[in-house]
Amino acid sequence: MTVRYEKVALIGLGLIASSMAHAMRAGGLATTIAGHAKTADTRATALEIGLCDTVHDTAAEAVRDADLVVLAVPVGAMGEIAAEIAPHLRAGATVTDVGSVKQAVIDAVAPHLPAGVHFIPGHPIAGTEYSGPRSGFATLFQNRWWLLTPLAQADLAAVAKLRAFLEQMGAKVDEMDAPHHDLVLAVTSHTPHLIAYTMVGVADDLRRVTDSEVIKYSAAGFRDFTRIAASDPTMWRDVFLTNKDATLEILGRFTEELFALQRAIRTGDGQHLFDYFTRTRAIRRGIIEAGQDTSAPDFGRGKAEGRA
Amino acid sequence: MTVRYEKVALIGLGLIASSMAHAMRAGGLATTIAGHAKTADTRATALEIGLCDTVHDTAAEAVRDADLVVLAVPVGAMGEIAAEIAPHLRAGATVTDVGSVKQAVIDAVAPHLPAGVHFIPGHPIAGTEYSGPRSGFATLFQNRWWLLTPLAQADLAAVAKLRAFLEQMGAKVDEMDAPHHDLVLAVTSHTPHLIAYTMVGVADDLRRVTDSEVIKYSAAGFRDFTRIAASDPTMWRDVFLTNKDATLEILGRFTEELFALQRAIRTGDGQHLFDYFTRTRAIRRGIIEAGQDTSAPDFGRGKAEGRA
Numbered sequence: 001m002t003v004r005y006e007k008v009a010l011i012g013l014g015l016i017a018s019s020m021a022h023a024m025r026a027g028g029l030a031t032t033i034a035g036h037a038k039t040a041d042t043r044a045t046a047l048e049i050g051l052c053d054t055v056h057d058t059a060a061e062a063v064r065d066a067d068l069v070v071l072a073v074p075v076g077a078m079g080e081i082a083a084e085i086a087p088h089l090r091a092g093a094t095v096t097d098v099g100s101v102k103q104a105v106i107d108a109v110a111p112h113l114p115a116g117v118h119f120i121p122g123h124p125i126a127g128t129e130y131s132g133p134r135s136g137f138a139t140l141f142q143n144r145w146w147l148l149t150p151l152a153q154a155d156l157a158a159v160a161k162l163r164a165f166l167e168q169m170g171a172k173v174d175e176m177d178a179p180h181h182d183l184v185l186a187v188t189s190h191t192p193h194l195i196a197y198t199m200v201g202v203a204d205d206l207r208r209v210t211d212s213e214v215i216k217y218s219a220a221g222f223r224d225f226t227r228i229a230a231s232d233p234t235m236w237r238d239v240f241l242t243n244k245d246a247t248l249e250i251l252g253r254f255t256e257e258l259f260a261l262q263r264a265i266r267t268g269d270g271q272h273l274f275d276y277f278t279r280t281r282a283i284r285r286g287i288i289e290a291g292q293d294t295s296a297p298d299f300g301r302g303k304a305e306g307r308a
Numbered sequence: 309m310t311v312r313y314e315k316v317a318l319i320g321l322g323l324i325a326s327s328m329a330h331a332m333r334a335g336g337l338a339t340t341i342a343g344h345a346k347t348a349d350t351r352a353t354a355l356e357i358g359l360c361d362t363v364h365d366t367a368a369e370a371v372r373d374a375d376l377v378v379l380a381v382p383v384g385a386m387g388e389i390a391a392e393i394a395p396h397l398r399a400g401a402t403v404t405d406v407g408s409v410k411q412a413v414i415d416a417v418a419p420h421l422p423a424g425v426h427f428i429p430g431h432p433i434a435g436t437e438y439s440g441p442r443s444g445f446a447t448l449f450q451n452r453w454w455l456l457t458p459l460a461q462a463d464l465a466a467v468a469k470l471r472a473f474l475e476q477m478g479a480k481v482d483e484m485d486a487p488h489h490d491l492v493l494a495v496t497s498h499t500p501h502l503i504a505y506t507m508v509g510v511a512d513d514l515r516r517v518t519d520s521e522v523i524k525y526s527a528a529g530f531r532d533f534t535r536i537a538a539s540d541p542t543m544w545r546d547v548f549l550t551n552k553d554a555t556l557e558i559l560g561r562f563t564e565e566l567f568a569l570q571r572a573i574r575t576g577d578g579q580h581l582f583d584y585f586t587r588t589r590a591i592r593r594g595i596i597e598a599g600q601d602t603s604a605p606d607f608g609r610g611k612a613e614g615r616a
Contacts, residue, residue: 076578125525129592145525184521187511192529194573195503198566200588202558203495213492215594217433217453221500223595224532230592233585240573240581250510251570255563258506262559265502265548270384273548277541280508284437284538286523287531 003164004029005067005094011059011081012072013037013046014232015127016098018136020070021051023169026138036062037133038073045133060088068165071097071109076238079108091116094158098124100185100235102149102178104242110151118158123147123181124171125189131232142170149178186246190239191254194247196228197236311472312337313402317374319367319389320381321345321354322540323435324406326444328378329359331477334446344370345441346381353441368396376473379405379417384546387416399424402466406432408493408543410457410486412550418459426466431455431489432479433497437538450478457486494554498547499562502555504536505544 008030010017017035024030035052036059037043046055056062063069063085071078078097089095095117099105102121113119126144128135146166150159163173176184203214203222218226240247264272316338318325325343332338343360344367345351354363364370371377371393379386386405397403403425407413410429421427434452436443454474458467471481484492511522511530526534548555572580 147525184525187514187522188526188530190529191510192507192533194569195507195566196529197585197588198569199500199503199562200591201565201584202499202561204587204591205561206495206558214495215591217455217492218496218595221498221504221536222496224536225500226588226592226595228529228532229585229588231585231589233582233589236585237578237581241576241578244573244576247573248570250514251566253510253513254507255566257509258503258559258563261502261506262556265552265555268549268552270545270549273545274541276509277505277537277539277544279512280505280534280537281539281541283508283512283523284534287526287534 002028003161003168004031005165006030007032007034007066008068008070009034009036009063009066010052010070010072011036011062011085012074012077013042013051013133014072014131015135015140016124017070017072018046018051018133019126019138019140020072020136020169022136022138023141027168029165029168030068034062034064034066038077042133049134051133051136059085063088063093065090067093068162069093069095071095071099071105074232074234074238075099075101075105075108075242076234078105079112082109082112086112086114089114089117092118094118094120094162096120096122096148096162098122100189100239101243102147102181106149106151106178118155119151120154120159120162121149121151121178122162122166123149123185124166126171127231129227129230131235139170141166144171146171146173147181148173148175149181150175182243183246183249186243186250190243190247191250193228193231193236194240194251195254196225199225200229310336311469311476312339313374313376313473314338315340315342315374316376316378317342317344317371318360318378318380319344319370319393320379320385321350321359321441322380322439323443323448324432325378325380326354326359326441327434327446327448328380328444328477330444330446331449335476337473337476338376342370342372342374346385350441357442359441359444367393371396371401373398375401376470377401377403379403379407379413382540382542382546383407383409383413383416383550384542386413387420390417390420394420394422397422397425400426402426402428402470404428404430404456404470406430408497408547409551410455410489414457414459414486426463427459428462428467428470429457429459429486430470430474431457431493432474434479435539437535439540439543447478449474452479454479454481455489456481456483457489458483490551491554491557494551494558498551498555499558501536501539501544502548502559503562504533507533508537 013035033052034054035046036056043055059081097105105121124146126140166173321343341360342362343354344364351363367389405413413429432454434448474481
């Protein structure tokens with residue numbers, strides 16, 4: 001039996017929300033999809049491509065009578081939106097969000113919401129380096145984790161319904177508490193992004209020296225970093241500002257390890273390097289076994305079909 | 309007209325050499341392909357899959373009468389191989405290598421080679437995270453750069469012939485001097501690899517705390533890092549030991565930038581982060597325009613066909 005919401009309101013119409021719209025339509029998971037985006041441009045695009053049934057100039061209008069409200073704006077904008085929509089939420093409605101940081105969203109959103117509204121914070125671990133209403137596609141969440149961090153007093157029926165809804169979009173759903181989520185994601189996503197941004201910035205400085213060679217001879221390694229570093233600047237600024245403690249902690253460990261490897265290079269300690277690189281290789285196998293990536297040789301960039 | 313070598317000897321039968329073997333066959337670029345690998349296991353595999361016409365127990369036997377000898381062993385093993393094959397090289401033969409570092413290879417190989425043998429160092433900027441004789445495929449070099457760093461006294465006809473041969477395997481060929489090559493690659497490949505190895509190592513430590521979650525929720529960012537960090541440990545150990553100065557220089561710049569971003573996070577300087585992330589985004593566009601990667605949303609991992 002399909003678990004569906006009568007009316008879903010998408011606040012923010014970027015990659016995640018537009019992918020949800022496509023997935024809801026593909027699965028028949030909502031009768032009406034209402035949408036709101038901050039800029040007139042995005043709203044016009046949403047109308048033009050028929051992303052939602054209705055597109056509203058304000059978030060307050062969009063959430064009227066909605067059974068499910070999805071806050072899909074940068075983490076730093078969640079509090080303001082919550083304050084705006086609170087008086088217009090219908091009793092019994094579920095409010096969720098898709099922010100990459102959870103404790104900061106709970107702190108910003110929960111105080112505004114009236115009793116009788118179920119707030120269930122969430123985070124789909126899915127995305128591409130693209131953003132905006134045209135970047136969405138129905139299968140983005142297929143086989144990807146969607147983490148929920150329900151509060152202690154959460155309504156179990158409301159959580160179960162949201163969970164079933166997300167699973168119908170193809171996601172695997174897990175629950176954990178918010179601080180733990182923020183630490184795990186600092187390791188698997190936030191710190192790697194910061195590092196990739198940094199390396200690409202270094203290359204940008206050096207481009208003045210070596211002309212276009214950095215781009216021209218962009219090899220595996222740097223090329224992957226540039227893809228990561230092409231992600232939405234506003235979203236990532238907010239991630240680092242709101243998951244500050246966990247990110248700084250992991251960065252500290254990273255720097256410590258990097259200095260140890262740097263010393264091994266300087267002193268010519270090949271055994272240390274070899275052992276380290278052998279150990280990290282095993283983690284890759286774990287990820288492939290966990291189904292989080294394919295074993296296709298991605299550096300070949302689609303050339304694998306020519307494999308002999 | 310096809311430029312071809314009568315007999316090509318591949319010393320080392322890993323990803324690059326086995327891909328060359330497939331590409332040479334596909335293009336009819338050699339009459340005979342002789343191969344040698346250090347381990348009996350690899351030699352047996354090469355025989356089993358028919359990678360070469362002949363497989364030899366020693367490099368010295370493999371290079372006999374060869375017109376082109378390709379040194380495809382880790383950078384740290386080049387000198388020893390050169391010393392071994394030198395007395396067996398035929399006059400007028402071309403010797404090239406595929407090492408990721410060029411000055412160290414020149415220093416290790418050139419002193420051993422007799423006059424009348426053309427040594428033309430090279431580096432194909434192509435690869436996957438796989439290694440070994442089964443990992444090769446004929447199209448690996450298609451539309452990828454192959455950098456040559458000929459010595460000042462290089463024979464122009466020999467260089468031109470090698471160049472045409474590589475182009476027939478699908479590569480784009482450029483020439484530069486060895487120190488410059490080593491600096492550019494430190495930026496585009498060597499330092500990014502070290503950083504990826506480091507981050508994956510940090511996660512491995514933390515896995516003891518968070519159980520399998522680091523792998524389970526491996527997101528874009530970390531997932532890409534693990535692919536990079538799955539590359540061959542011996543090869544990468546040698547890269548860092550032999551391109552020490554350039555790698556340490558770029559690492560120094562990286563650390564400097566990372567500390568500046570870390571401070572921006574700590575002090576809550578959102579504008580600094582936003583500006584930095586906006587600047588790095590532009591580099592990605594440059595790489596796509598340069599044809600070094602596709603604009604397909606890779607984080608979606610082949611889900612792009614469902615894009616609506």
